[in-house]
Amino acid sequence: xxxxxxxxxxxxxxxxxxxxxxxxxxxxxxxxxxxxxxxxxxxxxxxxxxxxxxxxxxxxxxxxxxxxxxxxxxxxxxxxxxxxxxxxxxxxxxxxxxxxxxxxxxxxxxxxxxxxxxxxxxxxxxxxxxxxxxxxxxxxxxxxxxxxxxxxxxxxxxxxxxxxxxxxxxxxxxxxxxxxxxxxxxxxxxxxxxxxxxxxxxxxxxxxxxxxxxxxxxxxxxxxxxxxxxxxxxxxxxxxxxxxxxxxxxxxxxxxxxxxxxxxxxxxxxxxxxx
Numbered sequence: 421x422x423x424x425x426x427x428x429x430x431x432x433x434x435x436x437x438x439x440x441x442x443x444x445x446x447x448x449x450x451x452x453x454x455x456x457x458x459x460x461x462x463x464x465x466x467x468x469x470x471x472x473x474x475x476x477x478x479x480x481x482x483x484x485x486x487x488x489x490x491x492x493x494x495x496x497x498x499x500x501x502x503x504x505x506x507x508x509x510x511x512x513x514x515x516x517x518x519x520x521x522x523x524x525x526x527x528x529x530x531x532x533x534x535x536x537x538x539x540x541x542x543x544x545x546x547x548x549x550x551x552x553x554x555x556x557x558x559x560x561x562x563x564x565x566x567x568x569x570x571x572x573x574x575x576x577x578x579x580x581x582x583x584x585x586x587x588x589x590x591x592x593x594x595x596x597x598x599x600x601x602x603x604x605x606x607x608x609x610x611x612x613x614x615x616x617x618x619x620x621x622x623x624x625x626x627x628x629x630x631x632x633x634x635x636x637x638x639x640x641x642x643x644x645x646x647x648x649x650x651x652x653x654x655x656x657x658x659x660x661x662x663x664x665x666x667x668x669x670x671x672x673x674x675x676x677x678x679x680x681x682x683x684x685x686x687x688x689x690x691x692x693x694x695x
Contacts, residue, residue, distance in 0.1 A: 423547050425480070425524055429534040430543065432475035433520045436468040436504050437538030440511065440518070462512060465489050468504035472522060476500050483524075484659075488630045492659045499525045499658050503630040507606035521608040523633035528656030533634035533641075535612045544612045544638055552615050552641040559616040561644040561671040567594075567681065570620035570674050573602045573610040577626030577664075587625070590687040594678075607667075611635025614669050615642035621670030621678045625649070625691060632667055633657045639669045649688035651679050666691050 422430075443464050469489045476483070484494035487502040500522065505511055507518030516539050524532040535544040544559075546552040552559050564570055572594060576584060591601060602619065604610060607627050613619040615638040636646045636657065648654055649666040656662075666688075668679045682688045 422545070423532060423550075425532050426534065426545055426547055428476060428479040429522045429524065429532060430536075430545065432472040433522055433534045433536035433543070434538075435471045435475060436520045437536050439468040439471055440464060440505060440520070441538050444511075444514070462505075462508065464511070465505045465508060468520065469502060472502055472504055472520070473500075476522075486525075486629060486659050488628070495659065497527055501525050501530075501630050501633040501658060503608060506608040506631060507604075510605045515605070517604050517609065518606055519609050519612075521630065521634045523637060523657070525633060525658045528658050528661055530633050530637035530657060533637040535608050535634050535638065537609065537612075544615065544634075546615075546634075546638045546641040548637065548641070550641070552638045554612075554616050559642050561614060561639065561642045562617040562620045562674070564620045564671065565673050567597045567621075567674055567677040570598045570678075571600055571602065571618075572598050572678065573604060573613065573619045573622040575603060575605070575607055575610065575624040575627070577624060586685075586687045586690050590682055590685040593681060593685050597681075607631040608635045611639055611669055614644060615639045620674045621668070623649070623666075623668045623678060623682060625666040625687075626664050627667060628664060629657045629659075629661060632665060636667075636669070644669060644671050645675050647675070647679055649679065649682050649691060651676075651683075 469487050484499035503521040511518045520536045522534045523530045531548045533546040610622045646669045
């Protein structure tokens with residue numbers, strides 16, 4: 421049975437998804453702000469986040485909020501970590517790959533997660549200790565046993581473009597073994613796809629807490645593992661944790677092999693243990 425918090429999160433995610441869909445035929449009229457190099461926000465991001473926060477606050481008024489658009493509000497043991505539109509660049513260009521991501525974090529650890537893809541009507545949910553679900557179906561990470569032949573997702577975070585050359589060296593080595601590499605523009609969906617076995621693994625540097633909070637729990641509850649580039653823990657995924665993360669996710673065998681390749685090609689050495 422779905423936990424009460426997840427029920428509220430699902431409602432909030434669907435309401436936000438409706439906001440995204442209402443605007444897809446008027447993208448050229450949106451007010452867009454460039455927050456950083458290749459990092460954008462629009463009125464849709466802000467409107468979707470307001471809808472989410474209103475719904476969550478109605479049910480849980482004492483929980484803190486960490487949103488991509490509104491920043492940190494409140495704090496304490498429980499915090500909502502929200503990305504109202506993960507894949508904003510895709511959305512603004514009419515590229516059909518983006519989602520709503522909401523996580524409930526307890527003392528820095530995700531305990532409930534919802535990722536909603538409104539275009540495909542795919543709802544990914546997870547609760548700590550209760551597994552992961554896509555719509556009404558239990559999901560598991562892939563059963564691939566080696567990096568050879570694997571499908572791997574990655575991203576090139578705008579704020580980490582100075583490290584593109586080391587990452588390309590890693591990608592070059594990966595292409596020798598993997599079936600292929602995908603770069604979709606949504607870290608949350610990349611992690612959701614690892615959780616349901618569509619992808620065997622994912623890695624990226626420079627992601628924020630709201631990019632990964634829900635997806636990390638999905639992968640874990642689907643039987644996978646998530647580490648940093650050096651094989652260590654990610655740290656707190658809230659306002660008191662790292663400002664940016666380096667993430668490797670996958671099933672136990674492929675994820676481990678990918679993490680070792682990242683170290684062996686020198687990409688992991690580009691980063692401190694924590695940002």
